[in-house]
Amino acid sequence: MFKSAHRKPGQNTYASQVEKYSTLKYPHRLNFYDRPPLDDITIEEFEICALDRLRLLAEIESSYARNRTWEELKQVALKQSEHYLPLNSNTAKNKNIEAERRKDHIGHFVLRLAFCRTEELRRRFVKAELALFKVRYESDDRAEREEFLQSRDFGWxxxxxxxxxxxxxxxxxxxxxxxxxxxxxxxxxxxxxxxxxxxxxxxxxxxxxxxxxxxxxxxxxxSIIFEEFQRSLEKSLQLTLKHLPRLDEDTRIVPLLDNLSQGFMAGISSEWSSAPEAAGDEITADMIDGLARKHFPMCMRHLHESLRRDKHLKHHGRLQYGLFLKVLGLSIDEAIVFWRRSFSTMQDDKFNKEYKYNIRHSYGLEGKRANYPARSCQQILTSDTPGSQDSHGCPFRHFSSENLQTGLLSMYSSQGLGASDLLEVMSYVKNGHYHVACTRVFEITHSSQGVKKGDGVGNGESVTHPNQYASRSRELEKSSESVKVEGDGDVTMG
Incomplete structure (x- = not known):
């Protein structure tokens, strides 16, 4: 069923890549997913379809966690759909409707494989998929929706x-x-x-x-239609679970499914592809202190402050922070300068022998010369759990309640976060929605730049990557400075 393939650099659009594979016809935008994909699917296609659908479902979950109204959730879902999983009506012009619906179809069935494993995963998957179906049902063309209803027997x-x-x-x-x-x-x-x-x-x-x-x-x-969709999906997930053991020996598929389910349990989408590109100009070692105070998410700010305090970071901390700085725009030469200054109590010989090689390795200049991406929120949350003496990890998950509240006020009170905000942030933490808590901190600390509650890091999207947080923060600052300069230019002299 599956074929190996590699994603080419710069390959941003999915629809143009799948035309030649499509053999099925999808007459309706709405789908109960009764029939699994029957044709060949590449590993690349398998992964892309699942990840893009997971990003959409993760935002629906975030909307529930943030107690958004149905209309707010609907708008977020529609915006995310337009970006990751467009699904146009039959009357749309200049759209590859067949490719769009194929992607939607495949992605749903891949996630079934990933989320049929436990009762908790099944429950959350059904809830998110049902919400997505409702959004599509309400936004569908009336005539096409009626055609879809006529095509099925709903038992009424x-x-x-x-x-x-x-x-x-x-x-x-x-x-x-x-x-x-x-x-x-x-x-x-x-x-x-x-x-x-x-x-x-x-x-x-x-x-x-x-x-x-x-x-x-x-x-x-x-109500009858939604109930039927939910009942059908719950039954299908149970059937999928019975057949899942057949995949256990496939070393290509199981790691992908494990990663997808871990990301969903963490409340965010997985990051198998490269991290977001660095935003703006390259940064220097001298700039990092200022950037950390204004633009870093709590996980990276904590690592930075620990490094400044202890003049050292343990292995996982160096890896998490170093790759973040790399993607942020720190060149290899500036990285060596930064880490050498940071390890100020260490002798040159020790630094060169034990640390310089690892820095160059993370930039792909040593060893197998791989271009390592920065760690996503999902990876930080689910791998390399920190010990009591470590500084890496996610503060929202790995800090005690007292330490987290103290750290938030210490780091972000100058950016507008007050004691009154902690109750809301901690409520998300208590319910395990760590990325929602981080997103809310972003909104509060950027309110002076026009960010409102529910805006997230743009279009209502939640934080899923530390570099996404930092890049968006820098973009907002540049926009504010640009507006200020334009405003100053309007002043006339008498």
Whole structure:
């Protein structure tokens, strides 16, 4: 089923790469994913489809964690969909609809493999996928949505006119008709289903029950559809779990699935591809103190302050911080200058023998000469758990509650974070939403630059990478400075 392939540098668009593979037809934008992909899929395609879908589902999870309203969640999901997983209607022009729907289809089934393993993963996956389906259902073209509904058997029976007249009073009482239906007569269509199919409507007392059947008005029809989607997906995940052992011997697939599930449990998407590119000009060793105070996320700021205090960092701390600085724009020459100054109590001979080689190695200049990416939030959260004497890791996960609150006030009070903000931040930490806590700190500390609650690091997106945090912070500063310069230029002299 799978073919090996390597992603080429600069390969940014997915749709143009899959036309030649597509053999299936996807007549509808909405999909219950009844049939798995049947054609050949490359390892590259397998990974890309899964990661881009995971980024979208992770933002939906973040929206729930941040208690966003449904409309706010919907807008975030639509923006993320446009970026990572576009899915246009049949009437869209100049769009490769077949490739878009193929990617959506494959990504869903890859994530099924990754998230069928435990009850917790299945529950969270179903919740996120159901939300995505609802967003698509509400934003779908009305005619195409109706075509999709006609293509499936949802197990409902249309209520005939005789029944409508017989129970007109009860139907109107359970679900008052729209204002246009004067007199309370049941003029709209109704459908009968077993009451267990619409527990949400039963709970809210919005349907008439008779003989174990719920009479659902057409305007509440979506509840039946959503329940059917959820039931179908839950059943499919159980079936997938039974077949999963067959993959255990495939050394290409299992590591990918492990990484995807770990990222989802951490609440963020995985980072198998390279980290974000450095934003702006190259930085020098002399600039790092200033950058750390203004732009670094807490994990990197803690590493920087530990380095300044102890004149040393242990191996995992050097690796986490060094790769972050590399991607931020620190050249190899400046990196050697920075680390030599930082290890100020160390003799030159010891530094050159024990540390200089490792710095050059991380830049791909020694050993196997690999271009190592900076560590993502998912990697920091799930690997190399720090001990009591270590400085690496994620403060939101690995610090005690007291130390975390003290550290937040110490590092960010000058940027607007106050004691009153800690209650909200710590509530995210308590519930295991560490990246949401970090995102909220970003919003608070950049409020003077126009960032509002819910904006995240742009378009409502949560922090998923330390370099993403730092790069966005620097971009906001440059934008503010540009606006200030333009404003000063408007002053006229008399």
């Amino acid at each position: 029976d249309a209520v005939d006119d005789a029944e409508l007249k017989m129970y007109a009073e009860q139907l109107a009482a359970a679900s008052p008709p729209p204002m246009s239906q004067a007199g309370g007569k049941a003029l709209e269509k109704y459908y009968k289903v077993r009451w267990t199919r619409v527990p949400d409507l039963v709970e809210k007392r919005r349907v008439f029950l008779k003989g174990g059947m719920a009479y659902v008005p057409a305007r509440e029809q979506s």
